[in-house]
Amino acid sequence: MDQILNVLVIGLLLGGIYGLVSIGLNLIFGVIRIINFAQGELVMFGMYGCYWAHVQMGLSPYVSVFIVAPLVGLLGVVIQRVVLQPLQSEPSMQIFATFGLLMMFQNIMLALTGGEAFSVGGSLGTEVISLGDTKVSMVRLITLLATTLITVGLHFFLKRTMLGKAIRAVTQDKRAARVMGIAVERIFLLTFGIGAALAGLAGALLTPIYSITPGIGGNFIMAAFAVVVLGGLGSVWGAYLGGLIVGVVEAFAGFYIDPVLKSAVWFLIFLVVLVVRPAGLLGQVGAEEVGFREQH
Amino acid sequence: MKKSTALAGIALASVVSLVSTANAQTIKIGAINPYSGPLALYGTEVTRGYEIAVDQLNASGGLLGKKVELIRGDATNPQQGIATVEQLVTREKVDLLLGTYVSGISMTASDAAMRYNKLYWETNAVFQTLTERGLPNFIRSGPDGNVFAVTSSKVVRDLIAPALKKDIKDVKVWLESEDSVYGTGVAKAQKQLLTEMGAQVVGVGAHSWKSIDLNDTVLRAKQANPDILIQTGYVPDGNLMLRTIREQGWKPSAILFVGTGDTPETLEAVGASYLEGVLVVGYPRNDIKDSYGPGNKAYLAAYQAKYKKDPIAPQGMAAFSGAQILFESIKAAGSVDPDKVRAAAQKLDKPEGTYASGFGAKFDDKMQNTRASFTASQWQSGAMVTVYPKEAVLPNVTLKPLGRP
Numbered sequence: 001m002d003q004i005l006n007v008l009v010i011g012l013l014l015g016g017i018y019g020l021v022s023i024g025l026n027l028i029f030g031v032i033r034i035i036n037f038a039q040g041e042l043v044m045f046g047m048y049g050c051y052w053a054h055v056q057m058g059l060s061p062y063v064s065v066f067i068v069a070p071l072v073g074l075l076g077v078v079i080q081r082v083v084l085q086p087l088q089s090e091p092s093m094q095i096f097a098t099f100g101l102l103m104m105f106q107n108i109m110l111a112l113t114g115g116e117a118f119s120v121g122g123s124l125g126t127e128v129i130s131l132g133d134t135k136v137s138m139v140r141l142i143t144l145l146a147t148t149l150i151t152v153g154l155h156f157f158l159k160r161t162m163l164g165k166a167i168r169a170v171t172q173d174k175r176a177a178r179v180m181g182i183a184v185e186r187i188f189l190l191t192f193g194i195g196a197a198l199a200g201l202a203g204a205l206l207t208p209i210y211s212i213t214p215g216i217g218g219n220f221i222m223a224a225f226a227v228v229v230l231g232g233l234g235s236v237w238g239a240y241l242g243g244l245i246v247g248v249v250e251a252f253a254g255f256y257i258d259p260v261l262k263s264a265v266w267f268l269i270f271l272v273v274l275v276v277r278p279a280g281l282l283g284q285v286g287a288e289e290v291g292f293r294e295q296h
Numbered sequence: 297m298k299k300s301t302a303l304a305g306i307a308l309a310s311v312v313s314l315v316s317t318a319n320a321q322t323i324k325i326g327a328i329n330p331y332s333g334p335l336a337l338y339g340t341e342v343t344r345g346y347e348i349a350v351d352q353l354n355a356s357g358g359l360l361g362k363k364v365e366l367i368r369g370d371a372t373n374p375q376q377g378i379a380t381v382e383q384l385v386t387r388e389k390v391d392l393l394l395g396t397y398v399s400g401i402s403m404t405a406s407d408a409a410m411r412y413n414k415l416y417w418e419t420n421a422v423f424q425t426l427t428e429r430g431l432p433n434f435i436r437s438g439p440d441g442n443v444f445a446v447t448s449s450k451v452v453r454d455l456i457a458p459a460l461k462k463d464i465k466d467v468k469v470w471l472e473s474e475d476s477v478y479g480t481g482v483a484k485a486q487k488q489l490l491t492e493m494g495a496q497v498v499g500v501g502a503h504s505w506k507s508i509d510l511n512d513t514v515l516r517a518k519q520a521n522p523d524i525l526i527q528t529g530y531v532p533d534g535n536l537m538l539r540t541i542r543e544q545g546w547k548p549s550a551i552l553f554v555g556t557g558d559t560p561e562t563l564e565a566v567g568a569s570y571l572e573g574v575l576v577v578g579y580p581r582n583d584i585k586d587s588y589g590p591g592n593k594a595y596l597a598a599y600q601a602k603y604k605k606d607p608i609a610p611q612g613m614a615a616f617s618g619a620q621i622l623f624e625s626i627k628a629a630g631s632v633d634p635d636k637v638r639a640a641a642q643k644l645d646k647p648e649g650t651y652a653s654g655f656g657a658k659f660d661d662k663m664q665n666t667r668a669s670f671t672a673s674q675w676q677s678g679a680m681v682t683v684y685p686k687e688a689v690l691p692n693v694t695l696k697p698l699g700r701p
Binding site: 014255 | 336337475501503509515519531535539542543565566567
């Protein structure tokens with residue numbers, strides 16, 4: 001019982017990680033209606049990019065993120081333009097396409113690195129705030145803070161700026177938006193770019209925590225889907241809350257029941273949400289069918 | 297004799313002599329390993345051991361009067377193993393097969409080799425069933441998975457308990473492993489052996505090696521308050537576990553890793569100062585006494601000369617020694633025929649400490665080499681130093697404190 005606070009903190013911090021990885025995924029799905037299976041691989045690129053910057057130029061990931069995240073964002077724009085836009089009329093093909101990208105990206109990194117695990121050790125990865133039995137890892141705290149800031153920032157961006165309103169318009173009704181003079185294709189490019197940049201950012205913040213392997217993206221993607229489904233398709237706050245909930249549930253299940261059952265927890269959440277409230281917590285009822293969510 | 301018959305006869309004779317000359321020149325060995333994909337690093341390392349052994353063999357006259365040629369066959373998964381064997385046998389015309397870093401690939405590849413009645417000599421894969429299934433063409437020179445459990449239990453009894461100044465009966469152990477057949481199999485064997493020795497196994501835990509978070513695993517282990525944490529898994533989970541243990545401020549009296557945790561991948565992840573004192577059970581390294589592993593330094597020198605860098609992992613030297621045992625068996629058999637080699641190998645009786653990796657050669661009736669062991673090393677100042685068994689340890693080596701800094 002004395003571990004409750006510690007497990008709660010662990011769960012919240014883990015939720016920050018999940019939220020960060022899922023936010024970009026959710027944004028892309030909400031606006032472009034594509035499930036980007038390669039989202040985990042974009043995170044992976046962010047990690048390798050920061051590792052490379054660390055080894056070659058001695059930069060901390062918290063510095064190189066400002067270069068790496070935009071670069072991954074640029075890759076996202078290229079993916080949308082070159083791979084997904086031509087497949088616009090065939091949504092199921094788009095899913096296969098992102099899956100193909102997943103495999104291509106994983107194998108490119110495999111070929112380049114031989115599969116050896118890389119790590120950015122460093123002292124930043126070790127700082128811990130100790131409150132008795134409860135340990136708060138600094139890098140995870142920073143990740144949670146970043147996730148919170150990004151969620152708030154995205155919320156205001158979508159609500160208050162012209163560009164954000166344009167994105168919401170496209171989300172609500174693509175054709176009407178086009179009639180109103182919004183360049184829908186450009187919005188899609190921008191959205192995928194932002195979603196990819198968020199993945200790159202996630203990679204940068206996660207670099208001090210994990211050993212990087214070509215397949216590491218796959219480790220996050222299942223949890224990310226559970227988060228997106230739970231939070232509500234297309235809802236930015238949904239991804240944030242969903243992340244926290246999944247993180248806390250996982251932490252408690254892992255500690256009090258058995259760590260082996262953790263991935264079962266994700267699937268259980270999937271099932272329960274899809275049966276009870278398919279739109280997710282903050283998704284508009286019916287959104288899972290129509291595939292859009294009104295931001296408020 | 298008619299002219300056409302004579303011509304045909306000469307043509308036939310020259311073709312036959314050409315073919316048999318070609319056959320007479322070399323013995324071809326197919327080396328099956330993953331050379332691409334996530335395990336390419338280790339697959340290549342294992343084959344480098346073979347290549348060094350082949351170089352030395354050819355320099356000293358070859359095998360059965362012929363040169364040996366090693367032909368690589370890439371297999372990254374069990375299905376590909378079958379295809380690769382077929383290609384090596386039918387197109388490259390290899391005489392026998394040598395492998396394998398991955399147990400799953402060895403299973404299918406050796407089966408495929410059986411269909412062509414080719415010998416499959418296993419140097420590295422540890423899965424028990426490989427020898428237990430009784431495939432007639434399969435011989436394993438390296439240790440099997442059970443030896444991981446045996447060695448780690450002995451390390452607890454003979455090295456860690458004395459260092460902690462505790463009787464084995466008072467030693468508390470938490471067994472952690474990755475959750476596939478490999479990890480859980482080793483953990484099960486460890487539990488049995490340690491319990492037989494009288495140690496207290498306070499808990500057994502399993503986790504996915506792809507886990508994003510191991511806080512629950514570490515907290516559960518910490519709660520049971522063991523003296524020793526034993527972890528059997530892969531690199532990503534091992535690294536994450538060490539980081540998590542550090543974060544949670546847990547300081548077990550000793551940490552023992554089995555199978556992985558002995559490469560720069562782990563050093564880079566947690567740094568030399570935190571890694572100090574951690575023990576790893578694995579394949580014998582190049583810093584063992586020459587009386588334990590004759591020629592282990594020579595292997596290191598040969599590797600550095602040929603590949604211009606240090607060995608990546610100790611699996612290569614086990615492969616090297618395994619290849620040498622193979623060559624001896626073929627020499628004794630006078631043939632590459634699987635049955636003849638099997639019979640010859642069964643007669644081998646070389647004591648432990650015959651080969652560079654410290655192996656001997658004595659095969660049981662399942663053709664498992666019973667004289668192949670692992671060693672234990674300790675991280676000291678950022679380097680892996682062999683500390684067990686006593687016979688392998690260099691004179692100037694001491695055991696550093698096992699606890700967390």
